Amino acid sequence: MSPDPYLNVFSGEQALNDFYDPDQGPLVPLVELPERLNPYKKDGIQIFAKLMSHLPATNVKSLPALNMILRGQEKGKIQDDTHTLVEYSSGSTVISMGILGNIYGIPNTKAYLSNKTTPAKLDLLRFFGLDLTLFAGHVQPEPQDPNGGIRTANFDGEQPGHYNPDQYSNTENYESHMRWTGPQIMMQLPNLSVFAASMGTSGTMTGTGLYIKSVKPSVARVGVCTAAGERVPGPRMKSLLSPVEFPWRDAVDCIEEIGPFESYEKSLALSRNGLLVGPSSGLALVGLFKFLDRKKAAGELDSLRNEEGNIPCVFICCDQPFQYISEYFDRLGPSYFLPIRNSELIGIDPYNYNVDWEITPATAHAMLASATPPAVLDLRDAEDFAAAHLVGARNLPTSARAAPNPYKHTATMVEQFALLDARLGAADAEFGAGALEGVVLTLSYKGHVGRLAMSVLRSRGVTAHxxxxxxxxxxxxGLWAQSCALAN
Incomplete structure (x- = not known):
């Protein structure tokens, strides 16, 4: 069955291929920012987010990956016996290659990457089934660096059954955006005035910028790099663009340089307002702002207005924020995030609960009257235990008679859990390993501490209720006196 772009339904054996093919589905969304996110609204400036994060692989790099695979097949570089893709990448490009490789019958993808990649990112790559090889040296090596992983990927890609698409020099990288991204934007917003995108390999900016220039030369094209000496995942510093072989210089009219703090801050604002995009998207938007500020200060905004008197702008949103969550906290600091209330409970009471483990006094009474009565762990204070207790019960005083409900009072929970976790642990001489076996009833004031003890015992493999x-x-x-009189 052919895909239905209107209903967004893909079926049949080729459904995944069609799903990932931009020609077979709906256009990638273009969403205008509201005034609270667009400080230039009163100047007649509209700002639209091109949400490449809504592509099936949730990142802009899936388009170059797809184009390089499709063109590789067309040119005979990928054949029936090709079983392994090799690419130097620590993120979206090689993840997309791994996904698309599986879709197109290439089962293995090797990712060559910097040893400075975070453990969280390494786990993400492994999640997608990638075979990782780490390299020391620059995080973003030059393609011709003889010590870098890019050159090694080029060499290893020549092995039988291997193919190295080489995103850094393969023109099919940026041509993907001439094939899909640029035409989509101009179809969606034909009166476009300004286009902005971050620049890493420069593929997105090169391809889209070249296409836009070919159909509407009046559009201002803003490339956005990271500030010198700084790092935002994906984009490069301007100085690192020099050895890039793509014709990016023909695709941009100016370059803005933005720091990581502003990038993460703006990405956070976009995400909290419904556009779930990563830090490079924030970088692109701030770069667009910087360009507009310069034009406004110079009195040149009118030069950007279209026939209707407006200034429609588009910036590229490359991916989603989730893989960078810890970096937002590191970059922005605690003032950007609400504190965790009752944070003292982190690491406290970590064990499972189950309502089926909690029983009524009537059920407990019946169990005590059975042929195989359970053991009883009484958690009341010693004097109350001495006054009346179930026959055969063992007492572990917790000083809880006058204490608040631990589930509603943080300090009490911390105190009671520490006590029970220690006393019911293997090292405790009185209640440790082997001391409580079989079925155990936990009894306390109002049931709260007993419930906590039950959870601790269950974590130790004891059948506790x-x-x-x-x-x-x-x-x-009315069963307490009867239960206390029961003989084991």
């Missing part, structure tokens, strides 16, 4: 409502509920049911 807590008595709901504790000794007070047992007394209210």
């Amino acid at each position: 807590c008595v709901m409502g504790g000794v007070e509920a047992w007394e209210e049911d």
